[in-house]
Amino acid sequence: MTLSWVPEGVDTGLPSAARLYDYLLGGGHNFAADRALAEKFLKAQPNGRTIARLNRAFLRRAVLFLMDQGIRQFLDLGSGIPTVGNVHEIAQKADPEARVVYVDFEDVAVAHSRLILEGDERATIIQEDMTDPAAVLAAAQRSGLIDFSQPVGVLTVGVFHFVAPEKDPASIVAAYRDAVVPGSHLAFSQFTQDLQPEEMAGVVEVMKKSMNPMFPRTKQEITALFDGFEITEPGIVPLPLWRPDSENDDDPDKAGIYAAVGRKL
Template identity: 70%
Template sequence: MDRAGADATSWVPDGIDLERPSAARLYDYLLGGAHNFAHDRELAERFIKAQPNGREIARHNRSFLRRSVLMLVELGVRQFLDLGSGIPTVGNVHEIAQTADPTSRVVYVDYEEVAYAHSMMMLADNPLATIVQADLTRPQDILDAPQTRELLDFDQPIGLLMAGVFHFVAPEKDPARLVAQYRDAIAPGSYLAFSQFTRDLMPTEMDRIVEVMKSSRDPMYPRSHAEITALFAGFDLVEPGIVPTALWRPDLGFDDGGDPNRAGIYAGVGRKR
């Protein structure tokens, strides 16, 4: 690596394999971020070739996250657990929630090293937001983490966010059990905001994406409407239910909606009984 290349990656924590692309860095690239590397960009271009609507899908998923967080703040939620939070880009959960109410508290969770390192830098001066480096398929590592327990009150409603991350959870990890573990840890009146890729929308493109992502550290597992609905056991879905991201409470004049049949991702929010 030449000096310029070394300088460009001098902030990268030791031990990160820059040769193997990650989903977090791919998503950062699709959203127009700069915290990605050559192999991530190569994978992202293959992703876009497989799914030409890829950037739009990423934008709509990010917009769903914003709208769902704002709705939860309006409903009185002031604390959030964001699983698979990814690399910090414009419109992070703490920025959205704390703009609406400065007392909002946020715990981010991601196992990806670059996402963790950048979040730590971004949140260094924010006492009401932190990040836990952990795998969301190990709920107790997250729920029992000192940072989580220090910032979140599990006797009060929590906004549990799984936006654009659960399609990386393999079936053998028992997805229903994982969601249930998080659900059982949060108080009644808490909410789950959830989105993930599906084969129901644009199945040919989804099959191509699955093949592309097999070469990354984060293979993908799309789920059907019925499978996603089953993950909301113990939650009452709020209107409009589980729908393509473009149809989940779009903001007129802000979200252009787009063709829901090309959304690629289902989204929904449920309230814990």
């Protein structure tokens, strides 16, 4: 049986990180190979579903924080498969005029995003690789939704751990930083080996069998990526410690991911 939301030519037997994340969040846009990989992921990191939930919650808090800073346009890099609580839903609920450009190269993520965004003139998806900033920025400019003379909220949430060291992560972040005006913000989260190193090593091994191997980074390495940004309080912290809405019982030491937001100087 062919599912209507599966783009032609997609190899459903090759698992992807976007569809694995969708499965961990309880979504339905994943295949048997993705679910099999996810179960291996959960054996290596039993807290995987909680980490996915915490990362999604950070995205919501970060978008609302950026809205409070006056940001009304967002570039969401490696946006993945839309689930409830997408950036445009969060931002446009706060201000219907807010604009969002999603960026992903995964076929299912792009196809489903187009379905979700149909009829929304203030949000779109562009199919580009976020590690090619020139192509992404050109496509964002063509969309007509990003005015680079005004502050932009650049989001790299739960995705930069898929950027290999040989891709020169610092130069990628720097390219986006240099393309936006002062007052723009970078919201960032990614897996780290600083938290639960044994589990993280197991996850890295599991993800070697996917099309998206994983490269966790230390707090020091993440700090370096914020060159040219002023990191806002509370700094680079485990997910549940970044401006929580209320008291929570999530163990920061089991969060697996660091989160931070920086303002371009």
